[in-house]
Amino acid sequence: MTDLVPAPRAATLDPDSAVPLYAQLEDLLLRRVEAGEWAAGTQIPTESQLCEAYGVSRVTVRQALGRLVRRGLLSRGRGRGTFVRDARLTAGARSVSSFSAELSERGMRPGSRVLDVAREPADPEVAAALDREPGAELIRLRRIRLGDGLPIAVQTSLLVAERFPDLEAHLGDDVSLYAILRARYGTVPVEATEVFRVTGMPKEIAPLLDVGRGAHGFHATRVTYDGREAFEHTTSYLRGDRYEIRLTLRNTR
Known part of the structure; x- marks a missing residue:
């Protein structure tokens, strides 16, 4: 637990x-976070401590914390307390880019660890998404995606094998898949469809992300196109405490 540092005299x-x-x-709590007093991942003082420090009711504290949670600055875990979120992991509107590029744009050091590379036949669902015949040969790449050395996602990419001969020879840890596809095969992502669902982490995924089985997170499915056809089908399990989706909605009239 983080000890509560008394608020400065002016911050009343x-x-x-x-x-x-x-x-x-x-506003005062936001300024303390922005000043670096509580770093990302740090547990902030309890509601009782904040009540005592600022001389306000628990209702007032809960309202303030709730607003900061909704803004994506804090996260709450039942029975665990309130923590400072790493806002750099908040995904909003973005272009069709790699996970590595997405993290880099948020000031993080991207990384990946390859779990396995293999070939497999396309099942009917994936084949339909890629506009291929069931059984078409696919290259399967499973990786743990890292941000600043911490696990964020387990990602499985399925790529049309006939389009990328000898791709396996160029895959490895901390290698950008999209950079390889661009440099060696002239394939550039132009468009993608992506669906996110809230999920509990399966027992085989949880230890890879260093979370408990059933911990809440996201399951994302993405189909990526190069302007001519679909070339990649990707599924990802993302940690809910390290990845957030925030969209700005606006009426046009």
Whole structure:
């Protein structure tokens, strides 16, 4: 548990202000996070400690924390407390890019560890997604995707084998698949369809991501196109405490 550092004298709440107390507290806590007082992954003080430090009710503290959770700055775990999220792992609107590029754009060091590479026949569902006949030969690449050395996702990529001869010879840890496809085969992703669902981690995936079986996260399915046809079908299991999706919605009229 992180000890509560007393708030600076100037960082007090004004009960006579037109700004509600919960909004004032939200701003003060936000400033402490942005100042680096609580680093990403750090557990912040308890509700009781915050009540005592700022002289406010538990309702006010919960309102302030709830707003910061909704903004993606904090995360809560039942029975575990409240933690500072790493906002760099928040995925919003983005282009068709690799996971490595997505992390790099957020200031993180991307990495990957290959679990296995093999060939397998396409099952009917994947074959339909790739517009191939069932049984068509696919290259399967399973990797753990890392951000700053920490596991974020387990990803399985299925690629049309006839389009990428000898691809296996060029795959390895910390290698960008899309960079290889571009450099050696002239294949550039242009469009993708992606579906995210909330899921509990299967027993074979949980230890790879260093989480408990059934821990909540995302299951993502993606089909990627190069402008002519689909060339990749990918499924990913992503840690819910290290990856977040946030979209901005806006009416056009």
